[in-house]
Amino acid sequence: MNCLSINIRGLTVGGKVKEMIRKYGIDFVAIQESLLKADSRFDFDILWGAGDYGVDSVCAGGRSGGLINTWNVRKFIKVGSVEDRNFLITRGTLVEDGSVLNLVNVYAPQKANEKKALWERLIGFIQGGKGMWVCIGDFNSVRWKEERKNSKFNKGMANDFNWFIEESNMQEYIMQGNKFTFSSGTGNECKLSKIDRVLVCQEFFNRWSGACLRALPRVLSDHSPLLLSVHDSNFGAKPFKWFNSWLERDGCEQVVIGALQGSYGNGPADVMLHRKLGAVRSGLREWWKKGV
Structure with missing residues (x-):
């Protein structure tokens, strides 16, 4: 099941997202900063065309936020969801074999204490849940100093984020296409950072060890869309994990x-x-x- 994560700063680019869904064969889309209001009426046919798809959403608070999960029901069957201002969990099963999969769309807050509280809430769900887990989205944190350029590195926030990844037993694929996922400003003062990510549990990583994660060009917003392409691979030794x-x-x-x-x-x-x-x-x- 191919996944796309994108921070779009509003749904006005829905037609271009549809082009990406078709081009890359996307089965699940995680959208951050949709700016979707409670009284809004958005036609998701703009993304998928007239067909079978599912939708979960969390409305925006003020002038920011808003999360949307939408998927191809021929590949994924929803069984439940958890809504939070900063994350949206869609639980379900893969049509191909019935495997349980939890897809978590994340839009982390800016403040350090709010971020840490978010990591703690997510750890509770991940450690207490069944099946495979994929956390995808805008984490508003970097792991290492090298993941920022022309902006301040906060070691405490990075330590909290790395603690979350270790405690939840998450893994990362090597990201291709670009070193950074977010850009702000121009010229020599342009601020770059890797705050958008895809984290997967060990079981998912073992099953799709040959998956490809790619940062696509920033053409819809100042964030790079992330494309996770997976295929079955039942060969080779399990990856060696070290923290x-x-x-x-x-x-x-x-x-x-x-x-x-x-x-x-x-x-x-x-x-x-x-x-x-x-x-x-x-x-x-x-x-x-x-x-x-």
């Missing part, structure tokens, strides 16, 4: 060193590397089970 924060925990470094020193054998370099990573994985798994 830098583990090194701050007592005993982690010793576990890694011990696993590497205890891994022997002969063979090609790639086979030996696979064995060493396997030993480290097993060592960390046992270390984690001890409740560190």
Whole structure:
């Protein structure tokens, strides 16, 4: 199921979104800053044409916000939803095999304390829910200093965001197409940042390890639309996961060193590397089970 995330600053570009849906074979669209009001009447046929589609929405508050999830019902069947000013969860099953999938459209606030409260609410849903999870949208946060240019890096906000990603056990695909997703200003003073993202749970990442995430050109707003294209791949080893924060925990470094020193054998370099990573994985798994 191919997904599109886009911050459009209003639904006046609906016709262009429809072109993207057709061009890229989109099955699920997450829209941020739709500016859709409670008394608004928007014809979603503009996006999908006359056909079968589903819609969830959260109305805008004032002159900003508004979330819309819309999908192809031939690929995804909704079973429930959760609405919040800063996120919209659409729960359902994939038509192809009945797998449970939770699609979370995120539009994070600006203030640090409000962002942290949002991360805590989302962790509660993710850890307490069933099925696969995809969080997609405008997170208004970066993870590392390198994800900002000509704008201030807030280490505390980044730490909170990285904590959320680690606690919810989320993964990221390498983003192609552009290093940054948001642009403000012009010339040498242009501010750039990577605040739009796609985060997926480990089960989703393992199932579609060959998925492609691409930042499309910023032609509809000052945000790059994000395109996640997936295809089934039932081959290859599971990805090896590592969090830098583990090194701050007592005993982690010793576990890694011990696993590497205890891994022997002969063979090609790639086979030996696979064995060493396997030993480290097993060592960390046992270390984690001890409740560190």
